[in-house]
Amino acid sequence: MKNHAGSRKRLMKMKVSKRIDSIEESGTVKLTPVINRLREQGKKIINLAVGEPDFKTPKEIIKRTKEALDFNKTRYDAAAGLDLLREKIAGNYDCKKENVIITNGSKQALYSTFQVILDSGDEVVILNPYWVTFTEQVKLAGGEPVIVDTTGHRPDIELIKKNITKKTKAVIINSPNNPTGAVYTKQELEKIANLVIKHNLFVVSDETYDELIYDDKKHFRISDFSEKLKKQTISVNSFSKIYSMTGFRTGFAAADEKIIDKMRILQSHLCGNVCTFAQYGALAAFDLKKKYYIRIRKELEEKRDYAYRRAKELFGCVKPEGAFYLFAELSENISSERFAKDLLKMHNVCVVPGEVFGSPGHIRISFAASMDDIKKGFDRIKKASG
Numbered sequence: 001m002k003n004h005a006g007s008r009k010r011l012m013k014m015k016v017s018k019r020i021d022s023i024e025e026s027g028t029v030k031l032t033p034v035i036n037r038l039r040e041q042g043k044k045i046i047n048l049a050v051g052e053p054d055f056k057t058p059k060e061i062i063k064r065t066k067e068a069l070d071f072n073k074t075r076y077d078a079a080a081g082l083d084l085l086r087e088k089i090a091g092n093y094d095c096k097k098e099n100v101i102i103t104n105g106s107k108q109a110l111y112s113t114f115q116v117i118l119d120s121g122d123e124v125v126i127l128n129p130y131w132v133t134f135t136e137q138v139k140l141a142g143g144e145p146v147i148v149d150t151t152g153h154r155p156d157i158e159l160i161k162k163n164i165t166k167k168t169k170a171v172i173i174n175s176p177n178n179p180t181g182a183v184y185t186k187q188e189l190e191k192i193a194n195l196v197i198k199h200n201l202f203v204v205s206d207e208t209y210d211e212l213i214y215d216d217k218k219h220f221r222i223s224d225f226s227e228k229l230k231k232q233t234i235s236v237n238s239f240s241k242i243y244s245m246t247g248f249r250t251g252f253a254a255a256d257e258k259i260i261d262k263m264r265i266l267q268s269h270l271c272g273n274v275c276t277f278a279q280y281g282a283l284a285a286f287d288l289k290k291k292y293y294i295r296i297r298k299e300l301e302e303k304r305d306y307a308y309r310r311a312k313e314l315f316g317c318v319k320p321e322g323a324f325y326l327f328a329e330l331s332e333n334i335s336s337e338r339f340a341k342d343l344l345k346m347h348n349v350c351v352v353p354g355e356v357f358g359s360p361g362h363i364r365i366s367f368a369a370s371m372d373d374i375k376k377g378f379d380r381i382k383k384a385s386g
């Protein structure tokens with residue numbers, strides 16, 4: 001008895017690290033078990049918080065994954081990823097395979113990036129609203145997130161300038177943007193490019209949604225602007241969204257060879273390599289025809305148009321140009337956390353409160369769900385707002 005009480009006391013005294021205590025759980029990921037639990041209780045929840053499209057993974061990718069399993073591609077492999085896959089990606093990024101590493105989703109590409117480029121106390125400029133994971137991964141690497149507001153979701157270059165200090169090490173850009181759907185223009189990116197060249201900073205460019213762009217808008221890669229920028233940019237990207245492969249956990253980073261090599265060394269201790277047969281499956285993505293991309297964009301653009309029309313009737317809202325989210329502004333006296341909680345509890349619709357993205361007073365509504373769910377979801381949101 002005495003012994004047990006003693007060990008309980010000792011256990012209570014044991015503390016987890018300050019580093020892990022400083023970060024919050026992902027406000028979007030934590031919603032999944034909540035929704036699952038409510039559905040198990042028989043509630044018909046409409047999930048407009050989703051960060052994944054509702055269409056099926058292309059059959060070519062499934063087939064190649066199954067073949068890889070049949071051919072026993074079930075073992076450890078090179079830490080940086082399959083050479084074949086790295087070569088294909090390098091072809092798209094106008095670089096060599098040595099400039100590419102395959103990671104467990106772009107989430108891990110970001111994690112490894114910050115571990116490799118940041119020292120304790122280094123500052124990283126993050127534009128607000130921002131995707132939840134940026135701030136937490138910067139903190140995990142000992143860095144300091146410096147949050148800089150945007151104007152109407154566009155980067156405010158003067159404000160970015162004001163926030164650059166001797167400690168600034170990097171700027172994160174995310175276009176198309178989660179949660180706003182903003183796609184940065186060439187001119188906007190050029191202004192950021194001039195700044196990072198002048199101050200000799202890294203750019204971490206999250207291009208996870210680069211294939212999901214509407215209204216004939218174009219995605220520009222900051223790394224394409226000059227050889228110098230190519231050296232200073234770490235581009236992260238993913239097979240998750242455009243191919244509906246979120247569960248494959250297959251993403252990548254493209255950067256200067258020195259950075260990629262350090263990421264490879266980190267990966268050799270962190271996870272060894274990305275699931276081998278998932279990487280073979282991802283190879284099939286390069287055989288998909290242009291019409292695949294056109295079909296997906298068309299479907300999402302129709303959903304975007306519908307969602308935007310409905311959202312505009314209820315909230316302040318900028319039309320998303322890419323990705324599959326709409327960032328709606330609630331009227332001044334409504335707390336977005338309260339609104340999202342009540343919407344789920346009383347109307348069975350799940351959206352993400354703006355607090356999660358550093359912007360209280362907003363809600364993020366995903367239009368990646370089925371059209372039927374989007375329609376029903378907006379009917380219920382209208383009821384809740386009325």
Ligand SMILES: Cc1ncc(COP(=O)(O)O)c(C=O)c1O
Nearest residue numbers: 051105106107178208238240251
């Ligand atoms: C901006 C952004 N980056 C990265 C990711 C991570 O995607 P994955 O790890 O599935 O590649 C997401 C997912 O929602 C995202 O929205």
